[in-house]
Every structure is written in C-alpha cells, then in structure tokens.
Amino acid sequence: MMKYSYLKKLFIYSLILGALPVIVMGVFSYQRASTVIQHKVDEANRQILNRAVNSIEHKLETAHIMATQFANSTLAVSALELDLNRYQFEVVNDLMKTIRAFQVFDFVESVYFVNLEKEWLVSYKGLERLSETGALSEWSASLSHPAQWETGSEEGSVCLIKPLPFLSGQSPPRAALVLKFSPRLFDSLVRSESFGDTVIYNENLEMIFRNSETLSSKEQQAKLERALKLQSAEQQDIDIELDGAPMLITVQNSGYNGWKYVSLVHLSEITKESKAIGWVTLSVCVTIILITLGLAWQGSKMFYSPIRLLRDMVAGSNHESVSSAATDEIQYIRTGIQGLLGNKLELQKQLQxxxxxxxxxxxxxxxxxxxxxxxxxxxxxxxxxxxxxxxxxxxxxxxxxxxxxxxxxxxxxxxxxxxxxxxxxxxxxxxxxxxxxxxxxxxxxxxxxxxxxxxxxxxxxxxxxxxxxxxxxxxxxxxxxxxxxxxxxxxxxxxxxxxxxxxxxxxxxxxxxxxxRSEQADPGSLLEMTYPARQEQELLEAIQSGDRSAANEVVARILEKIEERHFTQIEAQVLFYQLFVKLNGLLQRDKQTLKKMLLDVEHVQTLFRTTSFEELGHWFTSMGLEPLFHLLLAREQSHQSQMAQRIKDVVHKRFEENLTLEAIADLMNFNANYLSRVFKKEVGMSFSDYMANIKLEMAKQLLTESDMQVQQIAEILHYQSTAAFIRYFRKMEGMTPSSYRDSK
CATH class of the missing domain: 3.30.70.270 (Reverse transcriptase/Diguanylate cyclase domain)
Structure with missing residues (x-):
C-alpha cells in the first residue's frame, strides 16, 4: 500500500507556512526589543551622566566664584603686603573667618591662603609660618607652574588654585588661594542610578575619579585611554572590549574645564533585559508553533482525507493496474484514474x-x-x-x-x-x-x-x-x-x-x-362488473357511516366476482381505478384536491404495479378507502364543532328567552338528543351545566356592575326563586350574592 508521502508533504508545507512567519516575527521582535533596550539604556545613562556632570561643574563653578571674590577682596589684597605673625591676630582672624566661609560646602575639604613672598599660610587651622614648618619649598614647587585645576596622583584629589595678585602673570606667583576638594565632590556619580561605571579624566587624560573597580588594571586603563585619544569630536559612543567583555563607552566632554566624563556599561547588563524578552518571545513562539503544529496536522488530515478516499477507491477498484513506481498518492491516483478511464472506454464499447x-x-x-x-x-x-x-x-x-x-x-x-x-x-x-x-x-x-x-x-x-x-x-x-x-x-x-x-x-x-381504441370498446360487451354501480353504492354508504368492516366486505365480494369471471390483473386494476375515481368524485368537494389526487402519478402507478388480486384489494382499502374515511371523519368533526358553536351563539343572542335545548333543536331542525351528544362532546359539559355557568357569570357581572337587587337579578336570570338563586350562588362561590357584592 502507498505510504502517506503526500500527507507528509502537506503537513510539512502547512507547518512551514504557519511556523515561518512566527519565527521571523520572533527574531524581528527580539532584535527590535534588544535595539530599543540598548538605545533606552544608552539614553538613560547619557541623561544620568549629564546630570552628574552638571552637578559637579556647578559645585566647581560655585567654588571658583567664591575663590575669585576672595582673591579680589580688599582683605586678601591688603594681606599680601603684610608679614603676618601671631601679633597681627585681627587680620589673621578676618582671613580665617573668610576662609571658613568655604566650609558651608561639604565638597571643599580645606582652603589655603599661601603667601610665598612673606612665607606665611592661613588655613582653617590658623596662621603658619612656612619657614618654621619647612613647607616653603613644597609650596614653592607646587606653585612653580600653577594651573587653575590641579589634579594629584591620588584618585579624587582635585585642587583649585587662584594665583595672587589677580592677573599678575608672575610665575611662581607671590601668593595663591588653594581650594582642596573632598571626595564628596563626586557624590552624584557615586550615587548615580546608571547601569554602568563612571570614570573622569582631566584634559591630559589623567584619571581623576572612578566609582568602581572596572579599570583595575593598567592594561584596561591604557586601552581605554587609547580609545579616547582616537575618538573624534563628533563621536560620543565607543564600543570596545575589556578583558574580553564587550563594553559600551559613552563620553561627554566638559566645556568648563576640559575634563572627560566616561560612562562604561557592560553589554551583558543591557542584554539581561533583552535575554528576558528573548526567553518570553521564545516561549510565545514555541507555544504558537506547537499550536500551529497541531492545527497543521489536523488541517492536513482534513485536506488529505478526500485524497485518501480516492487512493483507497483506486486501490480497491483496480490495484494491479496501478503502477508501483508512483512517488506519491497524486501520481498513484492519476495512474489509477487513467486505468479507470481505459476501463470506462472499454465499458462504453460494451454498452454500445x-x-x-x-x-x-x-x-x-x-x-x-x-x-x-x-x-x-x-x-x-x-x-x-x-x-x-x-x-x-x-x-x-x-x-x-x-x-x-x-x-x-x-x-x-x-x-x-x-x-x-x-x-x-x-x-x-x-x-x-x-x-x-x-x-x-x-x-x-x-x-x-x-x-x-x-x-x-x-x-x-x-x-x-x-x-x-x-x-x-x-x-x-x-x-x-x-x-x-x-x-x-x-x-x-x-x-x-x-x-x-x-x-x-x-x-x-x-x-x-x-x-x-380504448374509448370505443363497448362496455356492454364486457363483463357486467365493468362498472359495479350496486357495490359502489354499498361502499359509499359504508364510508359515510364510518364502517370500515362493511367496506372491506364489499371489496372482498368484488374480488370474488372478479375471480369467478376470470378477470386478468390489468382488467381488475382498471376496474378498481374506475371505482376509485368515482368514489373520490362523489365524496371529495374540493376540486383542486380531487384533481391533485387523481393526477398523482406515483399513486396511480402503485395501483398498476400490483401483481395479485389480494395485493390489489389491499391497495384499494389502504390507499383508496382509508383517506376517504379520514376525510369524512374530519368533515364530521368540523360539522359538529360548528353545530356546538351555533348553539352557543343562539344561547348568548337570545338569553332573555330562557331557551331550552329542545327549543334550540327545533330552531336548527335537529334531534335534541343528537344535539345534546354533540354539545357535550365538543364543549366538555352538558347543555344544562353550560347554561348554569352562563347564568352564574352574568349574575356576578350584574352584582359588581349594577345596583340591582338580588331578587331582580334572580328574576332576570330565570331562577325558580330568589332562595334557589342564593343557595346555588353560595354553593358555587362560597358566599351569598350580597357578600360577593360587598367584597368587590
């Protein structure tokens, strides 16, 4: 038997057709989600970094303004000319008071007002003589090539140096105001909500600050510094690998002091969200593919079922003639149909x-x-x-x-x-x-x-x-x-x-x-029963009286005489057909129904298909007479229903005359006993009970809708006496007429 190769092809095609869009959409969704997440993370880091840069530069700018104000103040300018000592405590106290004003900033660690020419230093601690402490040479070296922003070798060490006098251009300067910043300057970076780490370089690419151990090795620092040197002015993002881990580098150059703020984000951190989305996408895709798998299998079986039926039909009809080299069911069916067509041609020749x-x-x-x-x-x-x-x-x-x-x-x-x-x-x-x-x-x-x-x-x-x-x-x-x-x-x-x-x-x-010709055949020369008039009358009387047994006896007598006179089957069929037509013509009042019945070909053919007299008699009693019995019964029931309704109409129209059933029978020209039976059959109660109910309903209506006395009502309704009316009313309603009127 042929394998289900076409079913497999249909299933694989349906599966590919359903699964391929899902896979493409899943890959596209994952790639799109990854790109969007990376973009959002990059944008969020850039905004966070920008806020941190703004915060640091705001602090530096505030400290710079205050330092400039101090350097330009009369107190600072006048103090440059003084050789301060402990005896000039008023000036020293004023200077210390001004310097302590910088303590309001938690990011300023210490402030030094240094005069190299007079060899003194004022700080939070007070006045120091540089010659006495031996720090003169150290300060002279520090201020020999003064820069506005000085960063030390220690991470987080940042100083603001303001040479004095202001705009003198002397190197080394006579004096300087030095602000040393604490690590709190970079609190905005330490508490940053960014996904990565942050590193700050000065204009010479010397590391000022970092908030993690990402660049813990010299090799990493050197690699990052080389990437920063190669960075173009328009380029803001750099992709590099540090210790084999891909990193996304975001760089923001400061226009205030030339520093570089560098954000380092591990791509693995970004791809965590992407991987989560990827797993969800994979789960959804796998679920859809499994559903598609089931639907493809069911659909393939459904579409394959006609092919399988054709294949089985071809195999069952002429299996030997079908080539065994067929690769699939379609070729198998085609080969079989070709063989069947050949057989059809041969059969057509035989049929000819x-x-x-x-x-x-x-x-x-x-x-x-x-x-x-x-x-x-x-x-x-x-x-x-x-x-x-x-x-x-x-x-x-x-x-x-x-x-x-x-x-x-x-x-x-x-x-x-x-x-x-x-x-x-x-x-x-x-x-x-x-x-x-x-x-x-x-x-x-x-x-x-x-x-x-x-x-x-x-x-x-x-x-x-x-x-x-x-x-x-x-x-x-x-x-x-x-x-x-x-x-x-x-x-x-x-x-x-x-x-x-x-x-x-x-x-x-x-x-x-x-x-x-059939219409020229002389009925008088045929048998006497060509048209059985006497039997027709007997059948008609039996049908009208509803006597089926009498009708069956008449049919049996007709069949006996047919056998005695040696009628053929065709002659008997014609005889009964004529009788059937005559009886229907006499009893059927509706001409359309009669025409439809007599022209019913199937009905007549059933008569002429009978093969014996017994079968013919059964047809005539069941198919010919039985519908007539039902017709007359329905007509009789309709007639009796009309008679009962006519009696009701007479009662209601002539109620005041107190008509009896005998009087109504005289009006309708019927027997009173017959009318009594008909009325009880159709209405379900005797005429006297019906009249009693009518009187009772009219009495209740008069009691509620008129002011007539009980005696008057009894007289109008033809009760024998008022007492008889009251007794009957109490029996039927459970109360007297007066009580009934009061209750309503």
Whole structure:
C-alpha cells in the first residue's frame, strides 16, 4: 500500500507556512526589543551622566566664584603686603573667618591662603609660618607652574588654585588661594542610578575619579585611554572590549574645564533585559508553533482525507493496474484514474453493443410503471431522446390466429419478432421509443407533438392502419390492436398500457380483428362488473357511516366476482381505478384536491404495479378507502364543532328567552338528543351545566356592575326563586350574592 508521502508533504508545507512567519516575527521582535533596550539604556545613562556632570561643574563653578571674590577682596589684597605673625591676630582672624566661609560646602575639604613672598599660610587651622614648618619649598614647587585645576596622583584629589595678585602673570606667583576638594565632590556619580561605571579624566587624560573597580588594571586603563585619544569630536559612543567583555563607552566632554566624563556599561547588563524578552518571545513562539503544529496536522488530515478516499477507491477498484513506481498518492491516483478511464472506454464499447437491449428494458419498465419521474428523465438523457412531444399513447398488438396459415404455434416467437421489426421500421422514423415484446404481444409507445388532439388521433390511427396492412402483406396474418387514450405525461405510460390492454382484451372477447381504441370498446360487451354501480353504492354508504368492516366486505365480494369471471390483473386494476375515481368524485368537494389526487402519478402507478388480486384489494382499502374515511371523519368533526358553536351563539343572542335545548333543536331542525351528544362532546359539559355557568357569570357581572337587587337579578336570570338563586350562588362561590357584592 502507498505510504502517506503526500500527507507528509502537506503537513510539512502547512507547518512551514504557519511556523515561518512566527519565527521571523520572533527574531524581528527580539532584535527590535534588544535595539530599543540598548538605545533606552544608552539614553538613560547619557541623561544620568549629564546630570552628574552638571552637578559637579556647578559645585566647581560655585567654588571658583567664591575663590575669585576672595582673591579680589580688599582683605586678601591688603594681606599680601603684610608679614603676618601671631601679633597681627585681627587680620589673621578676618582671613580665617573668610576662609571658613568655604566650609558651608561639604565638597571643599580645606582652603589655603599661601603667601610665598612673606612665607606665611592661613588655613582653617590658623596662621603658619612656612619657614618654621619647612613647607616653603613644597609650596614653592607646587606653585612653580600653577594651573587653575590641579589634579594629584591620588584618585579624587582635585585642587583649585587662584594665583595672587589677580592677573599678575608672575610665575611662581607671590601668593595663591588653594581650594582642596573632598571626595564628596563626586557624590552624584557615586550615587548615580546608571547601569554602568563612571570614570573622569582631566584634559591630559589623567584619571581623576572612578566609582568602581572596572579599570583595575593598567592594561584596561591604557586601552581605554587609547580609545579616547582616537575618538573624534563628533563621536560620543565607543564600543570596545575589556578583558574580553564587550563594553559600551559613552563620553561627554566638559566645556568648563576640559575634563572627560566616561560612562562604561557592560553589554551583558543591557542584554539581561533583552535575554528576558528573548526567553518570553521564545516561549510565545514555541507555544504558537506547537499550536500551529497541531492545527497543521489536523488541517492536513482534513485536506488529505478526500485524497485518501480516492487512493483507497483506486486501490480497491483496480490495484494491479496501478503502477508501483508512483512517488506519491497524486501520481498513484492519476495512474489509477487513467486505468479507470481505459476501463470506462472499454465499458462504453460494451454498452454500445448492449444499447438496444437497454432501450427495450427501459420501455418495458416504463410500461409496467416501475420507474419514477427522476429515473425516467435520467434514461431520456442517457438515450439522447429529444423530449419535444406534448402527448403519448400506447399500442398493444397480438396475432389474431394462426389457423389456416403457414405457421404453427412454435413459430409464434419468430412471428412476434417479425411483427416487432415491421413496427420498428414504421415507427422509429419519427418515434423515439422502440417497440417491445411483452406477454405474447408487441407493445409500442407513440408520442405526438401536434397542436390539437384531432390531428394527433388521425395520425395515430393512420400509423396503426399502416402497421396492420404491412403485417398482412408481408406475413399474411390478421392482428388485433388496442390503442390507449392520449396522456400528457410520460409517467402515465403504465395507465395507457392498461387502457390499450383492456381494448385488446375487448377485441379478444368479441373476436374483433383490427384496431380498437380504448374509448370505443363497448362496455356492454364486457363483463357486467365493468362498472359495479350496486357495490359502489354499498361502499359509499359504508364510508359515510364510518364502517370500515362493511367496506372491506364489499371489496372482498368484488374480488370474488372478479375471480369467478376470470378477470386478468390489468382488467381488475382498471376496474378498481374506475371505482376509485368515482368514489373520490362523489365524496371529495374540493376540486383542486380531487384533481391533485387523481393526477398523482406515483399513486396511480402503485395501483398498476400490483401483481395479485389480494395485493390489489389491499391497495384499494389502504390507499383508496382509508383517506376517504379520514376525510369524512374530519368533515364530521368540523360539522359538529360548528353545530356546538351555533348553539352557543343562539344561547348568548337570545338569553332573555330562557331557551331550552329542545327549543334550540327545533330552531336548527335537529334531534335534541343528537344535539345534546354533540354539545357535550365538543364543549366538555352538558347543555344544562353550560347554561348554569352562563347564568352564574352574568349574575356576578350584574352584582359588581349594577345596583340591582338580588331578587331582580334572580328574576332576570330565570331562577325558580330568589332562595334557589342564593343557595346555588353560595354553593358555587362560597358566599351569598350580597357578600360577593360587598367584597368587590
């Protein structure tokens, strides 16, 4: 058996078609998310770094302004000319007080007012003589090449040097104000919320500050410094690797003092978020792919099922003829269909040979009423018959006698075949149906498309006479032929066949030789029961009285007489069909319903398909009489319902007359007992109970809607007495009429 290769291909194609967009979208989403996260982190670090730079530069600028103000102050300028000592404590105290003003900034560690020329120094601690402390040479060296911003070898060591006097240009200067900043200057970086580390370089690329151990080795520092030297003015980001770890470097140059603020971010920190998103994306994609896998499998099986059915059909129909070299089911099916088409062509050739026999079989079944309307249309299409006729008739022909001829009884088959050929030569020139041999008779269906019935009948009789003459000329035998009436529908061919057979039997009984039309057959020459008038009356009475057993007895007597007089099945069928039509015509009032019933082809064909008298009797009682019983029962029920309603109408319209059922029966011209039974059956209560309920309802209405006294109400409603009215009202309502009025 062929493997499911096409199913696999269909499944793989469906899976790729469903999974590929998911994979592409997942990769795109991950890449996009990673790029966006990296951009957001870079932007956030840049903003954080910018805030930190602004904070540091603001502190430095504030300290620089205060230092400039001090350097330009009268106190500082005048103190430069003094050789301060402990005896000039007022000036020293003023200087110390001014210097201590810098203590308001927690990022200023210490302040030194140094005078190299006079060899003194004032700080937070007080006045120091440089010559006495031995620090003169150290300060002279520190101020020999003074820069505004001095960074020491120690990380975080930053000093602001203001030479004095201001704008003197002397080197080394006579004096200077030195502000030494504490590590608090970089608190904004230490407490930074950035994702990475921060390093600060001065204008000479000397490290001033770092907030982590990222650049712990000299090699890392050197590599970063080389990257910073190669950085262009427009370039703000640098991608490098430190110890094999990729880093994202963000650089911001200070326009205030030339420092470089460098942010170092490990890409692994950034990709943590990307990896998390990647895992979520992968999970979603895997879930969707699994769903797609299931849907692709179910869909592939669904779309493959017709192919599998075709494959199994091909394999089961002609497995050996299908090539075993087929690569998939489609090729397998194609090879099998090609083989089936070859078989079809061969079968068509065989059918062409059997075509005449199939046509005869179709005509025989049509005459016997064994085909439905749909089957008839199908056969007409199969035999390419152009359906352009408006009516049809049936011819039934038999050889009258072989006595005195050159033929014997054993030659009857050959004679019928010869008669059939003669009829075929005459009829098939203009007729679509070929004659057939049935029950030692030749039968033919003749169609006509004439505008009127008279030309059609003339043409039909001309054909019959021609057939009769040709048979007598070529075979030398006389024939008897029965011709049916014309019928509008081809489905009525079985009825027409019965008509023509009945006409032929008339010829046989009377000895008539020639063509006999069914309407010309003399009923008086047939059996007495061709139209059973007496039995018809008995059946009619049984049906009207609803007595099924009596009706069945009448049908049984008709069948007994048919058997006694040796009726054929066709004759019995025609007899019962006539009886069926007459009874329906007498009992069915609705002409449209009657017409629909009598023209029901399937219904009539069922009658002519019966094969025994017993089956015919069963059809007549069940299909013919039973609907009439139901019809009369429904009509009787409707009539009784109308009578009950009419009684109610009379009661309500003439209530004041206090009519009895006998009086109403006289008005309606019916028996009172019959009306009583009908009323109780339809209403569900006797007439007297109905009247009592009517009186009670009217009494309740008068009690609630009028001011009439109880006695007046009893008189109007024809109660025997007021006491009788009160007793009956209390019995039915549980209270007296007066109490009922008060309660309402």
């Amino acid at each position: 040979k059997q075509f005449p026999y199939l046509h005869e079989l179709f005509v025989i079944k049509l005459l016997l009423g064994q085909l439905s309307s749909k089957e008839i249309r199908g056969h007409i299409e199969m035999f390419d018959i152009v359906q352009n006729w408006s009516r049809s008739s049936v011819l039934t022909l038999r050889v009258y006698s072989l006595d005195g001829s050159r033929f014997e009884e054993r030659d009857l088959g050959l004679i019928l075949y010869a008669v059939k050929n003669i009829m075929e030569e005459i009829l098939t020139v203009v007729q679509p149906f070929k004659p057939v041999i049935m029950n030692e008779s030749c039968v033919a269906i003749v169609v006509d498309s004439s505008a009127g019935i008279v030309p059609a009948e003339d043409r039909l009789m001309h054909l019959c006479e021609e057939i009769k003459e040709k048979i007598q000329t070529f075979i030398g035998l006389e024939i008897q032929m029965g011709v049916s009436r014309f019928h509008a529908e081809l489905e009525q061919a079985s009825v027409a066949f019965a008509d023509s057979t009945a006409a032929l039997h008339f010829c046989q009984r009377t000895g008539y030789r020639g063509v006999m």
